[in-house]
Amino acid sequence: MGVEEGEIHSKGSEMESDEDSEDDYVDDLPAPTQLKEKKPRNSVSAEAFGSWNQKGNFTPTIINKSEEVRDKIKERLNSAFMFSAVHHNDLKIVIDAMAEKKVSAGDAIIREGEDGDCLYVIESGHYKCTKIFSGQTEPTYLKTYEPGEAFGELALLYNAPRAATITAEEEGILYALDRNTFNHIVKDAAAKKRERYEEFLT
Numbered sequence: 001m002g003v004e005e006g007e008i009h010s011k012g013s014e015m016e017s018d019e020d021s022e023d024d025y026v027d028d029l030p031a032p033t034q035l036k037e038k039k040p041r042n043s044v045s046a047e048a049f050g051s052w053n054q055k056g057n058f059t060p061t062i063i064n065k066s067e068e069v070r071d072k073i074k075e076r077l078n079s080a081f082m083f084s085a086v087h088h089n090d091l092k093i094v095i096d097a098m099a100e101k102k103v104s105a106g107d108a109i110i111r112e113g114e115d116g117d118c119l120y121v122i123e124s125g126h127y128k129c130t131k132i133f134s135g136q137t138e139p140t141y142l143k144t145y146e147p148g149e150a151f152g153e154l155a156l157l158y159n160a161p162r163a164a165t166i167t168a169e170e171e172g173i174l175y176a177l178d179r180n181t182f183n184h185i186v187k188d189a190a191a192k193k194r195e196r197y198e199e200f201l202t
Helices: 032-036 067-078 088-097 154-158 179-201
Strands: 099-103 108-110 118-124 127-131 140-145 165-168 172-178
Touching: 067 088, 067 118, 088 172, 088 179, 118 179, 154 179, 172 179
Parallel strands: none
Antiparallel strands: 099 172, 108 165, 118 172, 127 140, 127 165
């Protein structure tokens, strides 16, 4: 689905929809030049969840919000591919944990190279995604995110720095989900869904 930053296949290329495949919920990938260069990698330690790696105790985060806001979040999540594997009971936990964030035109929501601690689902507004490729000093435009899309999950999935910068082009509203809830609910649901498919195929 979304891209924190965007799934990058080549410099300046058009971002692919996260709905293209079940596993395509990662929001961005390293630039092509990074893939070719054999340099030491940044700290990338994706946490594997599943029957082989049991999770510790999880205490759900609850952020008070109106029923109107809860309904809006639920509507966005129900139409978002990234959350399609989440059971409806767990979806309530996700909604409880999401924080409403109002932004203004020009606000940098995430910055390339910084650590990431949450992902965002867009309620309103448009958000420009840019990246500075190797050998360049000016950012390259990648795509614009619209209401209903999500970005920022790569840093959570792989414990990696933000791969691009996302800037608000106008006033808008985002729903932010913290890393802990994402890893224990959303990421875990996707892992279990893959496990079920693998068991079926074997």
